[in-house]
Amino acid sequence: xIPSSLEVGELSASSSQSGEIVNLAFAGNADGRSDKALEKxxxxxxxxIVTLPVILVEVDIRSLEFMNSSCFKGFxxxxxxxxxxxxxxxxxxxxxxxSKHPWQxxxxxxxxxxxxxxxxxxVTGD
Amino acid sequence: xxxxxxxxxxxxxxxxxxxxxxxxLVVVVRRFVLSFYTRVLEDMEVxxxxxxATHELLENAVKYGTTNDAVLGVSVVAVAxxxxxxxxxxxxxxxxxxxxxxxxKRVIDAIDxxxxxFAYYQEQMxxxxxxxxxxxxxxxxxxxxxGMRLSVEIEDDELEIRARAHFTPDLS
Numbered sequence: 310x311i312p313s314s315l316e317v318g319e320l321s322a323s324s325s326q327s328g329e330i331v332n333l334a335f336a337g338n339a340d341g342r343s344d345k346a347l348e349k350x351x352x353x354x355x356x357x358i359v360t361l362p363v364i365l366v367e368v369d370i371r372s373l374e375f376m377n378s379s380c381f382k383g384f385x386x387x388x389x390x391x392x393x394x395x396x397x398x399x400x401x402x403x404x405x406x407x408s409k410h411p412w413q414x415x416x417x418x419x420x421x422x423x424x425x426x427x428x429x430x431x432v433t434g435d
Numbered sequence: 436x437x438x439x440x441x442x443x444x445x446x447x448x449x450x451x452x453x454x455x456x457x458x459x460l461v462v463v464v465r466r467f468v469l470s471f472y473t474r475v476l477e478d479m480e481v482x483x484x485x486x487x488a489t490h491e492l493l494e495n496a497v498k499y500g501t502t503n504d505a506v507l508g509v510s511v512v513a514v515a516x517x518x519x520x521x522x523x524x525x526x527x528x529x530x531x532x533x534x535x536x537x538x539x540k541r542v543i544d545a546i547d548x549x550x551x552x553f554a555y556y557q558e559q560m561x562x563x564x565x566x567x568x569x570x571x572x573x574x575x576x577x578x579x580x581x582g583m584r585l586s587v588e589i590e591d592d593e594l595e596i597r598a599r600a601h602f603t604p605d606l607s
Contacts, residue, residue, distance in 0.1 A: 375462075
């Protein structure tokens with residue numbers, strides 16, 4: 310079962326599944342109070358997803374005011390796990406970002422370069 | 436009159452604060468830096484870079500500081516006549532263990548030795564994914580994402596990490 314929510318420090322996350330797509334939404338601040346819990350949440354999410362016929366995880370960070378480098382590491386570790394999956398069962402990750410928080414553009418550029426275009430997609434709106 | 440409506444463009448705007456950093460207060464200070472410099476510079480992009488550097492440097496002080504004392508300094512200074520733009524500077528001074536002083540210097544020297552900080556950042560992201568404790572990414576992130584140059588000064592058990600950059604306003 311997909312872990313449904315996370316509330317730690319000023320960070321909140323919720324997830325849901327609709328067919329072959331998992332939606333993840335983050336809000337608040339991802340900082341030193343939430344890094345370990347976030348990494349565990351993403352690890353458990355991945356462990357569950359690989360048992361399901363999921364082809365895409367959509368990660369909505371438009372309401373995420375800031376993410377520090379130790380929380381960033383949680384996403385990197387997750388992406389490395391997905392990258393190591395064999396191609397037919399590998400799912401894609403789509404980030405939904407906003408230009409209202411300029412750090413998102415720079416951080417997602419780094420993360421999408423790291424994960425590769427085959428794996429990571431970034432959609433930025435206002 | 437807006438703060439930036441001077442004849443030379445950006446009015447120098449600097450502050451320093453001495454406090455006991457905590458994860459909660461780091462967020463408060465980052466928000467202040469973002470809000471204040473967005474108003475001063477009228478440049479959300481640069482203000483966001485200042486805020487990122489402030490947050491990462493202060494979090495280092497929270498994680499590795501050995502006393503309840505840190506000093507944050509942020510400054511924006513118009514450059515000399517005849518040149519466009521302004522210099523920005525974020526520094527955090529705190530005490531740390533000998534091991535962390537050496538580690539901070541090692542990381543900053545490693546970043547400084549690379550022409551392509553983005554490539555270095557990418558390498559460190561892979562290293563971070565294998566680390567059990569911490570990410571080791573904060574300083575590389577400042578260099579690669581905020582485009583700021585890092586330096587460190589160590590005196591006894593205190594270190595001051597400084598992130599600097601020069602920005603030219605987009606006047607279009």
